[in-house]
Amino acid sequence: MDLSEYEAKQEFSKHNISVPNGALIAKSTQTAQMLANLKSPYMVKAQVLVGGREKAGGIIPATSEKEAEEAAVKLLGARIRGLQVKQVLIEEKLSIRKELYLGITIDRFNRSYVALTSATGGVEIEETASKTPQAIIRTFIDAQSGMRSFDSVAIAKQLGYSGSQLVKLSTIIQRLYQVCIDNDAELVEINPLAETETGDFVALDARMVIDDNALFRHPEYASKETEELSPQEILALKNNLAYVKLDGDIGVVGNGAGLVMATLDLLNFFGGKPANFLDLGGGATLEAIAAALQIVFAESDTKVILVNVLGGITHCDDVARGIVEAANEAKVKKPLVVRLVGTNQQEGQKILANAGISVLDSMEAAAKQAVEITREAQP
């Protein structure tokens, strides 16, 4: 789950990482009142979860209250890279000497957290990383001892600091690690971390991604889970289905992420275009299977539905019942191509045969047939 800049900064503040003074605004009429407590100049920042927000016009500098109000009016309700701006964060603009980069994420191969830091932060950080990899300092964090002061002091030193600034920066690095651990984050990032004219460090921007699998430990984020989701996505979430909408016309339901990905690859291989990725997961219940079919039936672009199930802990008879139930209830009838093998295969195939739905044994044949149906549907 991605947190907005404002939410991430709240977490930073709780952990005593400095952020600029600011106010969150949802209606432009609130602007004047909120600005009373802030000193000009300002930065007016759309709270949308997109990368490259600044380049897309989501951040507007303002020198006066009037300009800040105009910027807030302009941003609220606008779309940045397709996402509607519901809130803007107005912050005091600081005078800064230097921009650093601080990030903590996971290193899969080392099976640990890793701190990534650079003395040259800012919007070009990815380019810096690819052109001059030595400008990025990577520090693996020992899982048992965590981020210790000697780790963070070494990082601050490598970033070029000494004396009291070294201690300040080291402390911020440790606090950022604590933000990561306390929130079960898979990414926390400050880019840039500003070194101000007074020699202090302030987080100008903030990113946090919370591990979805750890949400059971974080009820504070529970209500956010469904905020930006479509009705189909909410239905998928409720039934533990992994669902991503795509822009093709072949609806796809399968079990296992690898198998579903391979199904999408096959559709593309035969010249088709999948309308979605939908993974039932392992051992899906009849209810979840019916919900999955309901989701793909409901997508208006979908011309044909391809079900590819290789039953292990998923039972073919449940899948068949789910298909029949969803097909009967669907408002718009759509052709179904079903590949169904594995546990309780014969019973499943019998249920489908009784409902007049034919079944294939091979996923390749099924993918091919689904693509052919979309071709026939072309005018």
Added chain:
Amino acid sequence: MGIIINADTKAIVQGITGKQGSYHTKLMLDYGTKIVAGVVPGKGGTVANGVPVYDTVKETVDVYAPDASIIFVPAPFAQDAVLEAIANKIKTIVVVTEHLPIKDAINVMAYATQSKVTIIGPNTPGIITPGQCKLGIMPAHIFKPGSIGVVSRSGTLTYEIAAELTAKGLGQSACVGVGGDPIVGLNFIEALELFRENPETKAIVLIGEIGGNMEELTAEYIKQERYPKPIVAYVAGRFAPSGKRLGHAGAIIMGKQGTAQSKIEALINAGVKVAEKPSDVTALLVKELLP
């Protein structure tokens, strides 16, 4: 002989009375796996599927000295279950549990490394040495003993390819799913090391998918080591949607790695034959095995 497990492996099941644990214990027993005990706190003294249940792993160690544990404990409690198995020096721990938080996974892997135990998973279908021992949830009938080693990040896709191998007469020395999560124990390189030392294994099928850089690092290993056995790979996700990505850390750490294209190129560059479709794996393998 297989890798990691064989006909002599004695295993316990942590979470033996849950829906999945109970169902799969029965199937593993049917396959001939020596399940000596189960562990469920509070159910000590009872019997499940004819197997005695204990409250703690320690009690089972005292009585049976098990070599392996397979864990079906739900995610919120799985970390403790794995740590309990590690603390009791169980050599091989198969974590079937899905949705284990990353923080918990990182923590248990650190303890596992320190205690020199092998963790397979989490989010794994498990491991099977066909004809001898199955510690996992895979449908048994699609496997048969033979000389192909299979290592995979995916469950059902492995079944797809294994079933095809079996249908074409290519049995397997062992099939291991390393798990679909970002943080897993046994990785591709470690599995390849085991298959390399395993005299029965003549060739290897490697099933990767997008995300992370395990395939790229494995390709590097294969090249550097001049890996002595033929490898055929399939990588799922050539046309997978790229998720919207915030922050830069992921991109910094991965560079251009992580896509199917990057993985396929790296593997081909290391001399691995890469199948375009899952059904092409068997044909490529047959070609590789020709004298």
